[in-house]
Amino acid sequence: MSVLTTGPPSRLRTASLVVTPAVVAHRGASGYRPEHTLDAYRTAIRLGADAIELDVVPTADGVLLARHENELSLTTDVAAHPELADRRTTKVVDGETMTGWFAEDLTLAEVKTLAARERRPGLRPGNTVHDGREGVPTLNEVLAMVGAESVRRGRAVGVLVELKSPPYFDALGLSLDEPLLADLRRHGLDHARSRVTLMSFDGAVLRRLARRTLVPLVQLLDVGDPVDGPALDAIEEYADAIGVHQDLVLPRTADGALDEPTRLVRDAHRRWLDVYVWTLRAENHYLPTEHRVGDDPAGLGDLRGLADAFLDAGVDGLITDHPDLAIRAVVAAA
Ligand code: G3P
Ligand code: CA
Numbered sequence: 150m151s152v153l154t155t156g157p158p159s160r161l162r163t164a165s166l167v168v169t170p171a172v173v174a175h176r177g178a179s180g181y182r183p184e185h186t187l188d189a190y191r192t193a194i195r196l197g198a199d200a201i202e203l204d205v206v207p208t209a210d211g212v213l214l215a216r217h218e219n220e221l222s223l224t225t226d227v228a229a230h231p232e233l234a235d236r237r238t239t240k241v242v243d244g245e246t247m248t249g250w251f252a253e254d255l256t257l258a259e260v261k262t263l264a265a266r267e268r269r270p271g272l273r274p275g276n277t278v279h280d281g282r283e284g285v286p287t288l289n290e291v292l293a294m295v296g297a298e299s300v301r302r303g304r305a306v307g308v309l310v311e312l313k314s315p316p317y318f319d320a321l322g323l324s325l326d327e328p329l330l331a332d333l334r335r336h337g338l339d340h341a342r343s344r345v346t347l348m349s350f351d352g353a354v355l356r357r358l359a360r361r362t363l364v365p366l367v368q369l370l371d372v373g374d375p376v377d378g379p380a381l382d383a384i385e386e387y388a389d390a391i392g393v394h395q396d397l398v399l400p401r402t403a404d405g406a407l408d409e410p411t412r413l414v415r416d417a418h419r420r421w422l423d424v425y426v427w428t429l430r431a432e433n434h435y436l437p438t439e440h441r442v443g444d445d446p447a448g449l450g451d452l453r454g455l456a457d458a459f460l461d462a463g464v465d466g467l468i469t470d471h472p473d474l475a476i477r478a479v480v481a482a483a
Pocket of ligand 1: 175369
């Protein structure tokens with residue numbers, strides 16, 4: 150669905166991505182490279198992704214990093230740094246108790262001493278050959294790289310930025326809003342036709358951003374979040390799209406097969422809200438039963454078939470760890 154509509158939205162409608170249906174590389178091409186590395190993003194662009202997705206968390210000195218969570222030991226070698234051993238601590242983040250090393254306790258200079266590594270070495274052993282080759286990029290560095298790649302390849306690559314844990318960082322005095330908008334302004338991207346889209350599970354930060362920027366906004370929704378008419382009416386007041394757990398569009402039966410589509414895509418489109426689904430992953434471990442190939446959980450199944458099912462359900466974007474496989478479905482459906 151195009152978001153350039155003649156409808157009566159309360160907020161200026163903007164084109165969130167260059168094309169729809171869009172293929173968005175989740176944490177870069179994270180099926181093939183350690184997530185949230187410049188190599189993962191570059192690989193996604195090389196494979197033809199329309200956009201990359203990245204999550205941001207702040208350092209102690211307020212610089213936004215590309216990381217899925219503020220605890221750094223799952224995706225970096227921070228535990229192997231003796232000079233940082235005294236920073237290991239336990240915190241409650243978004244209701245979850247976590248022990249490790251936290252981005253907000255390290256300066257950017259300290260983060261830049263770390264090396265990135267594969268989060269899922271059991272399922273993605275091939276990715277571990279890339280461990281240690283790159284550090285943790287900042288949002289500023291990612292935007293610079295995407296801008297350069299867009300020019301070099303002659304096509305505008307989109308960037309979906311997810312703000313992680315806004316209430317937690319607000320309480321620490323490290324709100325994400327200002328550094329995020331500053332990074333966008335630095336790259337000339339804080340405008341209605343920007344190739345950047347901002348996303349969060351936290352509606353409050355999106356409402357704040359809706360008053361400060363015309364960059365498209367996406368309300369993320371997980372299983373269990375309200376998706377009925379009143380909930381979508383409220384979202385439509387400040388957001389341009391919803392980004393939903395795949396089960397909210399195509400639920401799975403008790404046996405792990407795909408069930409009938411829900412009415413969410415139709416209900417969202419009636420409110421001029423685009424719909425993106427996350428996260429499509431090619432390993433059998435993540436696939437519904439009818440799209441698995443063989444018994445190895447780490448083996449690649451039929452992600453293209455799953456992507457076909459979501460396109461048939463009418464979604465506007467596929468957020469995936471394996472963008473090349475989703476692109477095959479989009480091209481075939483065109
Ligand atoms: O794009 C939305 C999706 O990334 C949300 O899930 O946990 O991978 O950030 P998560
Ligand atoms: Ca994300």
